[in-house]
Amino acid sequence: MTVVVDVVGAPEGKATVLQSGLSIFRLKDSERLTPRQLQLLHKQAIDELSAMLKVYGFYHAKISSKLSQRDNQWHADYQLDLGQQVRMINVDLALQGDAKTDDKFTAFLLDFPLKKDAPFDHESYEAAKKKLLRLGVERGYFDAELSRHTVEINTLTNTAVVSLHYNSGSRYTFAKLALPKTVISRKVLKKLVPFKAGEPYLASKVLAFKNNLRNAIYFSSVEVDVLTEQRQNGEVALAVSLGEERQYKYNAGLGFGTDSGARLSLGWENRYLNQQGHRLSAASRLSQIGNSVSVDYQMPLLSGRVSDIGFNAEFKNEDTDSVQSRSFAFGSYYKAIRWGWSETGGLRVLSENFDVSDDDNTSTLLIPSIAWTRTWADDSIYTRHGGKLSLSLSGASEALLSDTSFAQAVLRGKYIHPLSENGRLITRASVGATEVTDFEKLPSSLRFFAGGDSSIRGFDYQSLGPLGDDGEVEGGRYLATGSVEYENMFMDKWGAAVFSDFGNAYNTLSDPIEYSVGLGLRWRSPIGLIRFDIAKSLSDSDNGIGFHLVIGPDL
16 A cells, blocks of 8 residues: 655644654555555544644644545645744743853843744744753753743633743862873873863863863873762862873875875884873885985973974985975974964975976075964765865075075865765865075975876876976976866766866966866775876867876865
């Protein structure tokens, strides 16, 4: 037996709720349902709809129903005439206890969702009660109660009187925190605690404490429990349990990219060198276009806004069609969170020997820098809605141990937006500018190039930019590139994309803009999204078709 249930005239946004609340709808696919039982359920639906409509403040709704059989189907149709909704003629709100002088409660009551002369429904009333009680728990009013919570409905006048009296009692404070013994000292561990004993309780500070412990990398498990059942003398204690991470961490990875070719990465980390939580790590990266080895020593401050300071050193060599370079850099840095952005500032010495176009130089620079980055995403592996934005500033001066003076700013962004259930729009852009006194002494790693997997597809890696006197790409002072892509995962984990990339690296406004278009194949593999793209230049007819393969998350 096939049964179709249709409810027409429901309150806005409630048609599905009313339909799913009907017994005839829940049992319509039962193999044991008989025509006689169906008729009984159809009659029962009138009372069920009437009861549900009262929840939304419609006490005088008229319901017409029809049960018919056509096209080998049973059709149960219900037409609703809602009538007038109950309105609130008075909302009596009252606060007692410490909450009377709490600014958050004052603001909450000013914006209370139940208003005089507004339509009334029991669902909103229950939600408002829960929100009031939840606010009390979040702010440490653990003895709070609703001394009065009533709704008086006058069905003759279609009016309601709502009374909510909240007695918060006293607000609890944080008790002295007992911290467990761990691989890091209590002095360092205390710096992760965002509150002091005696401060008014806030659930948000407990959450911040948990996040600080989880982000500290020293602990494999973190448990922080609020002991509300054991509260006494106006204080509430926290119970903290921590499982220690292994001291040493090793990692290795294999990969392939059209720009880099085959690549191998190896890493090692000592998570806690001492009780101050200092860390030491080393990493190497080998690929067909270059190799690098780096060492990093980090010292967590765990106080204020600065989370880490550190020292690092890196040796790197690069050999591409456009650039041959060998560099050594060492310096110090700090990491912080500012205005919701990840901030990294540093000072490093860079010594680079480079051969690009007809420039063959060695430069040594003392470079201060600062960068801000923010990433947001609904899913870090396959992002349907999210983005990444970064701004970096750096420079050097001949007056301060540098072979040339320069100032550079680079802004990069990527934004992903869903366009349909399976489709998404992916846009990205990069803009950079450099002012330099002697361009020939500017290392190749600080010059701008375009072309490649994450730049302008259809062109080889670093193959675009201003040309030197020998006709080879020498890199530019400025950068402006962008991309627009539409992707559709039309078959579960498989999909396709169409895109256009554009831009270049420049020295002057007269330098050409390069364009390309292409098609791509997408596979959501167990190791991440795999992108295979075929792109063709529109601005250079002599340039062939480019193939690009990239594996990894969107952001």
